[in-house]
Amino acid sequence: MKLSRKDFLKTSGVIAAGMSVGITPNFSIIKSKAGKMKLTFEPYTLQLKHVFTLSTSSRTTTPVMLTQIEYEGIVGYGEASMPPYLGESQETASTFLSKVDLSHFNDPFKIDEILTYVDSIDIGNTAAKASVDIALHDLVGKLIGQPWFKMWGLDKEKTPYTSYTIGIDTPEVVREKTKEASEFKILKVKLGRENDKEMIETIRSVTDVPLCVDVNQGWTDKNFALDMIHWLKEKGIVFVEQPMPKEKVDENAWITEKSPLPIIADEALQRLSDVIKMYGVYSGINIKLMKCTGMREGYKMLNLARALGMKVMIGCMTETSVAISAASQMSPLVDWADLDGNILISNDPFNGAVAVNGKIRLLDLPGIGVEKK
Amino acid sequence: MKLSRKDFLKTSGVIAAGMSVGITPNFSIIKSKAGKMKLTFEPYTLQLKHVFTLSTSSRTTTPVMLTQIEYEGIVGYGEASMPPYLGESQETASTFLSKVDLSHFNDPFKIDEILTYVDSIDIGNTAAKASVDIALHDLVGKLIGQPWFKMWGLDKEKTPYTSYTIGIDTPEVVREKTKEASEFKILKVKLGRENDKEMIETIRSVTDVPLCVDVNQGWTDKNFALDMIHWLKEKGIVFVEQPMPKEKVDENAWITEKSPLPIIADEALQRLSDVIKMYGVYSGINIKLMKCTGMREGYKMLNLARALGMKVMIGCMTETSVAISAASQMSPLVDWADLDGNILISNDPFNGAVAVNGKIRLLDLPGIGVEKK
Numbered sequence: 001m002k003l004s005r006k007d008f009l010k011t012s013g014v015i016a017a018g019m020s021v022g023i024t025p026n027f028s029i030i031k032s033k034a035g036k037m038k039l040t041f042e043p044y045t046l047q048l049k050h051v052f053t054l055s056t057s058s059r060t061t062t063p064v065m066l067t068q069i070e071y072e073g074i075v076g077y078g079e080a081s082m083p084p085y086l087g088e089s090q091e092t093a094s095t096f097l098s099k100v101d102l103s104h105f106n107d108p109f110k111i112d113e114i115l116t117y118v119d120s121i122d123i124g125n126t127a128a129k130a131s132v133d134i135a136l137h138d139l140v141g142k143l144i145g146q147p148w149f150k151m152w153g154l155d156k157e158k159t160p161y162t163s164y165t166i167g168i169d170t171p172e173v174v175r176e177k178t179k180e181a182s183e184f185k186i187l188k189v190k191l192g193r194e195n196d197k198e199m200i201e202t203i204r205s206v207t208d209v210p211l212c213v214d215v216n217q218g219w220t221d222k223n224f225a226l227d228m229i230h231w232l233k234e235k236g237i238v239f240v241e242q243p244m245p246k247e248k249v250d251e252n253a254w255i256t257e258k259s260p261l262p263i264i265a266d267e268a269l270q271r272l273s274d275v276i277k278m279y280g281v282y283s284g285i286n287i288k289l290m291k292c293t294g295m296r297e298g299y300k301m302l303n304l305a306r307a308l309g310m311k312v313m314i315g316c317m318t319e320t321s322v323a324i325s326a327a328s329q330m331s332p333l334v335d336w337a338d339l340d341g342n343i344l345i346s347n348d349p350f351n352g353a354v355a356v357n358g359k360i361r362l363l364d365l366p367g368i369g370v371e372k373k
Numbered sequence: 374m375k376l377s378r379k380d381f382l383k384t385s386g387v388i389a390a391g392m393s394v395g396i397t398p399n400f401s402i403i404k405s406k407a408g409k410m411k412l413t414f415e416p417y418t419l420q421l422k423h424v425f426t427l428s429t430s431s432r433t434t435t436p437v438m439l440t441q442i443e444y445e446g447i448v449g450y451g452e453a454s455m456p457p458y459l460g461e462s463q464e465t466a467s468t469f470l471s472k473v474d475l476s477h478f479n480d481p482f483k484i485d486e487i488l489t490y491v492d493s494i495d496i497g498n499t500a501a502k503a504s505v506d507i508a509l510h511d512l513v514g515k516l517i518g519q520p521w522f523k524m525w526g527l528d529k530e531k532t533p534y535t536s537y538t539i540g541i542d543t544p545e546v547v548r549e550k551t552k553e554a555s556e557f558k559i560l561k562v563k564l565g566r567e568n569d570k571e572m573i574e575t576i577r578s579v580t581d582v583p584l585c586v587d588v589n590q591g592w593t594d595k596n597f598a599l600d601m602i603h604w605l606k607e608k609g610i611v612f613v614e615q616p617m618p619k620e621k622v623d624e625n626a627w628i629t630e631k632s633p634l635p636i637i638a639d640e641a642l643q644r645l646s647d648v649i650k651m652y653g654v655y656s657g658i659n660i661k662l663m664k665c666t667g668m669r670e671g672y673k674m675l676n677l678a679r680a681l682g683m684k685v686m687i688g689c690m691t692e693t694s695v696a697i698s699a700a701s702q703m704s705p706l707v708d709w710a711d712l713d714g715n716i717l718i719s720n721d722p723f724n725g726a727v728a729v730n731g732k733i734r735l736l737d738l739p740g741i742g743v744e745k746k
Contacts, residue, residue: 111526144524146517151524153484153513153669272680296526300676307645307677 035072037102037139039132041065043090046081046318046345050167059084062318065093066349067131069139071108076139077350077370078326080131081290081317081341093128096121100132108139115296126270126293133294134326134368141367148295148329149362149369158332159360162339163188163212168195171202178206185358186210186238188338192218196228200235212336214241217267222251226258233260239311239336241286242266253281262311272297275304284311284335289327290319295368299330306333316341321352326368328353328360349373408445410475410512412505414438416463419454419691419718423540432457435691438466439722440504442512444481449512450723450743451699453504454663454690454714466501469494473505481512488669499643499666506667507699507741514740521668521702522735522742531705532733535712536561536585541568544575551579557731559583559611561711565591569601573608585709587614590640595624599631606633612684612709614659615639626654635684645670648677657684657708662700663692668741672703679706689714694725699741701726701733722746 046062067078082088099121118132164184192215219225225243239262244251246268256263262283270291285305292298305312312334319341331337352370353362363369419435440451455461472494491505537557565588592598598616612635617624619641629636635656643664658678665671678685685707687700692714704710725743726735736742
């Protein structure tokens with residue numbers, strides 16, 4: 001039986017290993033507590049330190065929803081970050097989270113069962129779902145008294161350096177911003193416009209630090225894209241994200257096959273079931289908790305991509321230290337991290353994982369490793 | 374880009390997500406202890422309750438190696454079970470384990486780093502490696518104070534029923550053994566001999582409990598195999614393991630494609646890197662800790678198979694409750710379990726996970742959930 005890639009994709013339904021309804025153990029050394037979990041949420045508006053410019057819009061704020069799951073006096077923190085272009089809002093999150101009824105679960109340890117239920121409430125709403133997932137992971141980690149990186153067997157000293165994005169601007173401003181970002185060991189540049197080479201040359205005029213490039217589907221011709229990638233390789237770029245529109249599967253695969261640099265899927269995927277479709281089309285994937293419903297599914301995506309021999313990066317939105325810390329727990333496993341979201345805001349209500357001299361530093365706190373300021 | 378299955382396999386190198394050298398955190402709420410881990414091991418001989426008959430030999434004992442990792446007064450238990458036909462022995466395990474030097478690790482939580490080192494010491498020796506993996510998981514779970522099923526977010530009430538093997542024998546003895554096994558909700562029958570249909574008919578003469586069939590590569594013709602499988606389906610068989618020799622990839626794939634029952638790979642795979650090769654050839658895989666180096670890799674295999682939409686069963690050798698309990702921790706995630714190894718021995722030094730009325734019962738003890746008798 002020989003399967004083409006398309007057959008492979010067609011037949012490989014992804015089964016989320018979903019669990020499971022439970023009864024209290026009949027003899028317990030480790031006692032299950034009989035309390036109830038209570039989910040609460042409140043909208044919050046992140047203030048960006050700098051104007052955030054996309055091809056279609058600019059903004060100075062990002063709407064988020066901060067969540068808490070309380071159980072027996074312990075509180076787990078979560079967050080949904082919802083930049084407008086992704087389709088969720090404080091209104092949609094509020095509607096979704098109002099439907100989440102955790103009162104029929106009396107054991108927060110049944111993470112698989114609880115999150116399978118949350119996912120089943122409605123389609124989409126991935127950021128809202130992530131806000132429950134993160135709060136539940138924080139709660140369970142606190143109940144156990146350990147951070148997730150330890151429960152995953154990882155070494156906090158092996159966290160990666162995060163990239164830091166240099167926004168598109170005039171050459172003078174780009175040079176200035178690049179100089180200001182000297183603590184970062186890898187910089188990210190958004191390309192896909194008229195002035196791609198100018199941007200790179202401008203940055204290269206002040207630093208030879210490694211760069212990564214996010215094209216955000218901005219190139220329309222595969223031969224142009226490949227020529228650009230060869231040029232970028234000469235300029236010390238380490239990988240390229242989403243060179244062409246996600247729908248152009250064959251073109252993206254053609255680029256990946258011929259590219260001297262790894263090509264990373266971003267817009268092309270969201271959840272675990274998408275990872276297998278990226279195989280043979282991209283060199284690797286960018287995992288974002290807000291798109292994949294949180295830590296549980298993100299960790300599975302990471303391990304699946306590894307088993308497929310693919311590269312893995314982990315990214316973010318503008319987020320508080322809650323979501324950044326959640327993503328950072330698994331960051332010792334990735335090739336590259338783009339976790340600068342909490343550096344970009346001026347009103348973070350939390351302390352947590354943060355880049356120190358460019359390297360992600362995890363706090364030795366249980367759960368996702370955050371504390372309220 | 375269209376990849377055939379063979380291209381897919383060729384290009385999909387499996388990367389074990391290996392970790393990582395570590396330094397002590399600089400500000401710790403959860404303190405890392407500064408002790409050393411100490412690995413010890415001793416040979417032990419399992420006494421089988423009944424003679425174990427394979428196509429080439431019979432035996433009444435199984436050699437194992439019992440391991441311990443001690444750290445700050447806490448002891449984690451492990452085990453290598455080494456039925457002779459798999460190539461390891463107490464001698465090879467002793468040689469291998471003598472090379473394992475844990476003295477340069479001062480933090481048992483760095484599971485990935487430690488097990489990557491153990492795996493690198495030599496090729497093969499999968500049971501010996503598993504004995505370190507299991508002891509380390511037991512130790513870390515005890516340090517945390519939680520069983521692994523909880524850290525994996527699973528529900529202990531969702532453990533499967535284990536199958537119980539009815540050995541090949543005269544019809545009278547088979548009928549008698551089948552009646553004695555009435556507490557089990559699924560029975561396993563070894564086929565691949567002259568008397569396959571007779572065995573099934575004999576069991577069916579006394580019970581209509583679901584059966585699974587392990588052919589152990591015993592069928593040599595694919596058309597015969599498929600005819601048998603159709604016949605077995607009518608007899609209430611739920612799946613078939615390894616119908617033809619593992620080298621007959623195209624024949625096994627042909628059978629899987631046409632079979633009305635799931636076809637499970639057993640001899641065809643050992644470790645994580647083999648799972649992807651099973652895709653498109655078998656419906657699912659049988660994970661055995663002694664073949665895959667232990668819990669860490671077994672858990673990854675389970676999640677990878679799920680992501681590929683494959684069935685998963687978990688199996689065992691004749692083993693004490695140490696290895697059975699280790700495998701049982703992830704059993705709420707599998708479709709089928711064949712974890713009767715500790716039921717088959719008369720001198721188990723441990724209490725742990727065991728089938729009760731056929732269903733695996735996990736103890737509420739931390740780590741792998743065992744205690745010395």
